[in-house]
Amino acid sequence: MDVTAADVLAHRAAVQGLHDGDLGVLALGVVDSPPNTGAAAIAVRRLGYDEPLVRVLSLRGAPHLHRPSDVPGLRRVLRPRTPRQLQAWCGGMPAPELSDVDLVVELMRREFPGETATKGELSAAISPLLPKRATPYCPSCKTEHVIEGLFRLGTLLAGIELEPRGAKLVFRAPGPNDEGDSTLVSDYAHYVGPFAKADVEKWLGAGPQDTWPELRPVTVEGRKLLLGGDLVEGDELPAGLLLFPRDPYLLGPRWLVAEPDVAKRVWRPVGSPGALVTHGRVTGAWRYAFSGRTMIFRVEGWSRVEGAARKAIKDQADVLAGVWGADVLEATVVEW
Structure with a gap:
C-alpha cells in the first residue's frame, strides 16, 4: 500500500x-x-x-x-x-x-x-x-x-x-495506583498514522515493547512504515498552526512534517521554539514574549505567510493568548 x-x-x-x-x-x-x-x-x-x-x-x-x-x-x-x-x-x-x-x-x-x-x-x-x-x-x-x-x-x-x-x-499526596488495561500503543497508531516502531518507543521512553497491535506494512514517499487500521480521508491540511514541538500532530517520523533544515531549527536539544505549521507542514519556528498586556508572537518568515494561513495563524495567536492570559492579554504577530 x-x-x-x-x-x-x-x-x-x-x-x-x-x-x-x-x-x-x-x-x-x-x-x-x-x-x-x-x-x-x-x-x-x-x-x-x-x-x-x-x-x-x-x-x-x-x-x-x-x-x-x-x-x-x-x-x-x-x-x-x-x-x-x-x-x-x-x-x-x-x-x-x-x-x-x-x-x-x-x-x-x-x-x-x-x-x-x-x-x-x-x-x-x-x-x-x-x-x-x-x-x-x-x-x-x-x-x-x-x-x-x-x-x-x-x-x-x-x-x-x-x-x-x-x-x-x-x-x-498519593491517590489510587491501580493498573488497568491499555490501548495506548493502538491509540498512537490511530492518531499518528504510519510510524516506525522506534518512533513509538522513543515517544514512550520506556524501552523495547513486548507486544504490538496488529500492524501492516505501508510505503510513504518511498519509505517503509507500519500502519494500524485504515487512514481516514481528511478534507484538507491545516492552513496554519502554532504548535509546541511535542504536540501530538508532530509525533511519528519527523521527515513527514518537516524538511531537515527546518527540523534542526525547531527540534533542539534544549529550549526548542514552537513549530510554525502552514498547509500541514512545519515551515518555521516561533517564540513568544510578553509586553504589558500584549503577547507577542515572533514568527519566522511571517511576511511571507499569506492568505488562509496568515488568517489562521492570527486566530491561533488569539487562542494562545487566551490560554496564558485568561482573556486579559491581546496578541500580536510580528516577524522573527
Whole structure:
C-alpha cells in the first residue's frame, strides 16, 4: 500500500480534532512542559474539554495532562518488566534491580511528607531508605539520592499527581495506583498514522515493547512504515498552526512534517521554539514574549505567510493568548 505524506497529515488533522474538535486525541495525553503547553494543545484544537484532567509525570518522565480514566492503563504500559526497560528510565545511570521499582512505589506512598511535597522533599523522604544501587552519587547535587528517572516513574506508579500549574514540580499526596488495561500503543497508531516502531518507543521512553497491535506494512514517499487500521480521508491540511514541538500532530517520523533544515531549527536539544505549521507542514519556528498586556508572537518568515494561513495563524495567536492570559492579554504577530 502506497500513500503520500499529505495523505498521512490529512489523516492526523482529521482524527486529532484539528477540524471538528474531536476529543479522542486526549488518549495520548498532552505534554505540559513548559507549563500551559498542555492547555495550548487542547485550545488550538478548539476541544472545549471541560472535564477534569490530571497532571502527572508520565511518558519519558515529563509532565503530561491525561484523562483520569487513562492513567491506570498508562501505568501498565510504562511499568518496566525487563532490565532493558528499566535501563531506559535510568538513562546513563546503571539500572538497579526490578524489585527496587516496587520498593520506590511503596516508600513514596508510605513516606509521603504531608498533603503536598516538592521534588526535593519527596526524594529526601525515600532516598535514605533505598539500597545504594538505587541511590548513586549525583555530581550536580553533590549527594546520593534516588535515580532521577526511577523517581519520576515511581510517582506515576504510586498514584502521585502534580499540582495543576507551575514550573516547579509540586506533588500531591498519593491517590489510587491501580493498573488497568491499555490501548495506548493502538491509540498512537490511530492518531499518528504510519510510524516506525522506534518512533513509538522513543515517544514512550520506556524501552523495547513486548507486544504490538496488529500492524501492516505501508510505503510513504518511498519509505517503509507500519500502519494500524485504515487512514481516514481528511478534507484538507491545516492552513496554519502554532504548535509546541511535542504536540501530538508532530509525533511519528519527523521527515513527514518537516524538511531537515527546518527540523534542526525547531527540534533542539534544549529550549526548542514552537513549530510554525502552514498547509500541514512545519515551515518555521516561533517564540513568544510578553509586553504589558500584549503577547507577542515572533514568527519566522511571517511576511511571507499569506492568505488562509496568515488568517489562521492570527486566530491561533488569539487562542494562545487566551490560554496564558485568561482573556486579559491581546496578541500580536510580528516577524522573527
